[in-house]
Amino acid sequence: MNAHHKLLNQAEQLVQEGNYRSAIALLETAGRYDDPALAQRLIELRIQAYPEMEWPQPHSNWPPVHDNRFGSVEGFPEIGAGDLDADALKAGIFGKGGLIVRGLMDSARIKTMRENIDRVLQARIDVSQGAESDAHTNPWYRRCPSVQGGPAQFRGGERYTNVGSVWSVDSPPVTFQLIEYYREIGLPALLTGYFGEDSVLSVRKWVVRCAAPNNGASSGWHQDGYFLGDASSIRTANLWIALTDCGGDADAPGLEIIGGGERKIHETGTHGSPFNWTVGQGLVDEIAQTNPVQCPRFSAGDALFFDHFNLHRTGFGLSHTNNRYAIESWFFAGSTAPLKQQPVVF
Ligand SMILES: O=C(O)CCC(=O)C(=O)O
Numbered sequence: 615m616n617a618h619h620k621l622l623n624q625a626e627q628l629v630q631e632g633n634y635r636s637a638i639a640l641l642e643t644a645g646r647y648d649d650p651a652l653a654q655r656l657i658e659l660r661i662q663a664y665p666e667m668e669w670p671q672p673h674s675n676w677p678p679v680h681d682n683r684f685g686s687v688e689g690f691p692e693i694g695a696g697d698l699d700a701d702a703l704k705a706g707i708f709g710k711g712g713l714i715v716r717g718l719m720d721s722a723r724i725k726t727m728r729e730n731i732d733r734v735l736q737a738r739i740d741v742s743q744g745a746e747s748d749a750h751t752n753p754w755y756r757r758c759p760s761v762q763g764g765p766a767q768f769r770g771g772e773r774y775t776n777v778g779s780v781w782s783v784d785s786p787p788v789t790f791q792l793i794e795y796y797r798e799i800g801l802p803a804l805l806t807g808y809f810g811e812d813s814v815l816s817v818r819k820w821v822v823r824c825a826a827p828n829n830g831a832s833s834g835w836h837q838d839g840y841f842l843g844d845a846s847s848i849r850t851a852n853l854w855i856a857l858t859d860c861g862g863d864a865d866a867p868g869l870e871i872i873g874g875g876e877r878k879i880h881e882t883g884t885h886g887s888p889f890n891w892t893v894g895q896g897l898v899d900e901i902a903q904t905n906p907v908q909c910p911r912f913s914a915g916d917a918l919f920f921d922h923f924n925l926h927r928t929g930f931g932l933s934h935t936n937n938r939y940a941i942e943s944w945f946f947a948g949s950t951a952p953l954k955q956q957p958v959v960f
């Protein structure tokens with residue numbers, strides 16, 4: 615038996631014993647992103663684990679108290695990656711609607727992730743054109759059986775291009791590397807401190823993206839809380855990481871985003887809104903009178919944390935020339951993770 619099968623068998627044994635956490639930890643620590651069968655099995659386990667595991671009841675210290683350290687800051691507060699901790703995150707999200715963390719991803723990772731996104735988008739094109747979606751021939755785009763539904767058409771569907779969004783879980787090597795990165799920067803412990811319990815990712819709200827300049831075609835203003843689940847009960851933190859210089863005066867679209875930390879879901883589908891889930895420009899203009907729209911300048915590797923009450927859209931531009939790569943990772947407190955997003959244990 616080769617070492618690889620041995621690992622998978624050991625993981626299987628742990629699953630039989632009901633010990634998903636250990637099975638996941640085993641494959642994660644002893645496995646590699648470029649072992650396609652292992653990376654896929656790991657995603658299966660991460661999805662299957664959530665309903666099988668015990669999660670606490672939501673605790674009552676929510677919204678959490680915070681020290682309001684950014685009280686006098688105009689716009690989104692900013693910190694360096696070395697200063698990121700749960701208290702800063704609470705003060706950023708609950709005090710100001712978000713927190714910018716400069717230099718969260720190092721340049722080697724940024725380069726790898728951008729190359730990964732190119733590979734994934736290309737693999738999706740290949741698969742949609744009938745190429746074998748076999749583990750070994752096309753490991754970069756491969757949907758696991760536990761992943762339900764979604765925008766991806768595997769054959770004969772939409773025409774895919776080298777820009778667009780892909781669920782991270784549709785690329786097992788990317789999922790492996792992203793979780794490795796989260797561990798490297800201490801994110802699991804940080805989020806446990808933030809939520810007061812362990813958190814999970816999800817199939818549907820964990821996205822890698824290459825966004826083309828929209829140059830005149832606006833994307834929708836939205837609050838993710840409108841469609842994620844019951845906004846008043848879920849507890850979330852989105853880690854959005856720029857992999858390209860963008861926003862502000864950069865040549866690629868960033869995010870347009872309202873700060874202030876108001877905890878309310880705004881009316882959608884009115885005030886000239888193009889979709890039933892988007893907030894119309896007229897209403898955004900009203901809200902912007904008290905909380906102006908911001909378009910922070912990000913360098914590749916900078917990150918922004920915000921949650922499901924934040925109102926934002928992909929940056930609108932008229933003269934952008936560059937594609938923008940980014941990673942969007944929504945984390946949910948395990949006790950309130952919405953099942954329809956398909957929680958992913960990490
Ligand atoms: O990357 C983008 O342009 C959109 C991101 C977004 O809507 C989100 O992270 O919730």
Ligand SMILES: [Fe+2]
Pocket residue numbers: 836837838926
């Ligand atoms: Fe969003």
